[in-house]
Amino acid sequence: MSRTVMIPDTLYTRLENTARACGFSSIAQLLEVWQSREDTLRQRQEVVAQIDALRERLFATYGSFPDSTEDVRTDRAR
Secondary structure, three states, rough: OOOOHHHHOHHHHHHHHHHHOOOOHHHHHHHHHHHHHHHHHHHHHHHHHHHHHHHHHHHHHHHHOOHHHHHHHHHOOO
């Protein structure tokens, strides 16, 4: 299904120029790539939020984890 969107000529010209500069043959391709990038960014932000929530739950349950860097260095030195 296609839709008609009314946008000012100046905006259309800017979109057309941007599409050409990015190597796209149409504004539609530019918008598709833009939307795909927005979807990817939103998914990444959701994953980061889930990681932050997990980190908070682990800290609330177990407290602070000690730094194991020195233990790893000792093991490697053996």
